[in-house]
Amino acid sequence: GIRRLNENWRPFMLKESIASQQTLAAMFTALNVFYKFAILEEKTFANFVPVVKKNSPYLVVQSQIKIPDTLSDIQWEYVFGVTRDKCEQVPDLERNLFTLACLKGLYLRISELSERPQWSPVMSHFWQDNDGFWFLRIMGKGNKLRDVTLSEDFVTYLKRYRLYRGLPALPRVDEAEPLVHKIRGQGGMTVRQIRRLVQQSFDLAKQSLLDDGFTDDAEQLESATAHWLRHTGATHDAQTRPLKHLSEDLGHAKIATTDQIYIQTNIKERAKSGLKRKI
Template sequence: MATTKPTPLFPTYAELIELSLNDYPQLSAYLDNQPAWMKQHWEWAKDYLLYIGRNKSEHTYVRFRNDIEKFLLWVFMVDKQPVDDLRKADILSYIDFCVAPPIKWISTQLHDRFSLNNGYFASNLKWTPFRLTPPKYDKERVLDPKKYKPSLQTLESTFVALSSFYRHLIDEEICFGNPIPLAKRDCKHMIKDSQIKTVSRLTEHQWQYLIDTAVELADKDALFERNLFIVSTMKTLFLRLSELSDRQDWTPVMSHFWTDEDNNWWFKVYGKGKKIRDITVPQGYLSYLKRYREWRGLSPLPSKGEQTILVEKIRGRGGLTSRQISRLIQQVFDAAYEKMKREQGLDPAQKLNEATTHYLRHTGASMEIERDRPLKDLSEDLGHASSATTDTVYVQVERKKRATSGKDRKVE
């Protein structure tokens, strides 16, 4: 078991592109003190992460960076075997490690990996590879690192990242096999769940509270017009947070709303997997778009070629980042939760306290399923690779029938 505290290995993608170890004195010294094969491994991982950053989204880079960084630190500090020598049993040992990492490897706060000091990037001594976070609805909870336990989703993500890394090493003729699929198959921590799948969504009643609260906030303070526009857009157009935010290679602008020859409105999105898709825009949504544009001092509806940034910063230039958009959504969730708790009690309001930004996409899609919209049409709006994905994630008709038929069972 590792007894020393780990050090960060990789910065953000933008910093990684320009990375020179001369600018990272602690990281450079750490790598220089390791066997030559470990520094070579770091180079392999750096090349892989640059590939991910070029070809995937910023969110995917961050997720894969986190998993590959943990894996390399375990290889360097615990297992001390080259990755091309690892077999299924070694990977299973790593997963055991991830399920119960050393306390020194866990923190209860988010810390940056590096800080820029006097022209150099200093490694943050407070940073750790694992983080224990409180539930969204209980931010005041005192956290105990000894109670850290990753979710099945987290472990699934780890297997995905490691398998992708090994496939890259195989493509580069560094490795000649991928031990990850076999390890995942035999992993005792991966419990197969064939039971009820729930979708993180709001009920129609909770959604109505949310949108009504957003309207009330905007009526009282014009600055909340952005919040109202974002919340209505995310839910109605089934957007992921990244699809509304300003990114390095894409900025949503007003002309991404467009009409076809039959005067149907569409919204062009740069989505997951770097794929552009067009989403149908319902007539009922246009009143929210017009209201938002009126607040911006624009004509009622966008014109062809209009380059006005869709959701721009109040101060500074450019569009909002995912984190900034998330904060605006959270303001509405918080206000709606307080309003519903006050008027209807804690239990009906609790979901609004737990909800995250992704609830909006799931809520919009689930409501479309319930009104019997063709699955293929909804799947294309959502940007799913196939209707089967939409069916798996959202269709819960049989579950509801099962629940109804089971309600009247007798105890005696």
């Protein structure tokens, strides 16, 4: 080979690395746990991490209002509607349609639909009680099981998806078919594969939005992720469903978490009380 000098090579250039607030918070948490363990093992006599954290000039205490990332009404209408309309031309998009219905209509995380070592979502996880109400058993964060309620509208799309797969309209208690199937291969789908299905529907919707002149909505859709569908469904239903019911379907350990993210009661009351302030 020929020896050539690379003028852009800077092996000894110092690059300043600035940790994000999330990284700093994680570091303090890890150190706090470490020192608590060290105290139990009698390797140290005190834990100074809380004091250092409180007086740290680098850690910013978060107190701003956080709004969950959601799709607008028109964006969701296009994402779901365009996928549904194209199912006539491309039947395999029925899988996309069902995935969208699960993520938005059941407030699922994308991981809860995917195949995992300790949990494989199958059709028998849909079940019906004696009163005729349908539920879906899900394993969420921390390997916690919960039963999510199914709406009448969702059951309609469940039947549609199962008929497309050549299955009976409603699931049986002993059915081992994967919830979201692979076109090729056996078993359920991974997180990455399901994310691709969602992105495919996002791309179809984006093009249709551009064709219809909704440029801003199309550009905003570029930054959307599959998790936005969970937030979209919960934010929409928070206006009509009891907070406790919504919290249980979302899988939140505390009802205050649901209120803080989707209802924001304290924030709205604070805004109303300050609305008539005089200058």
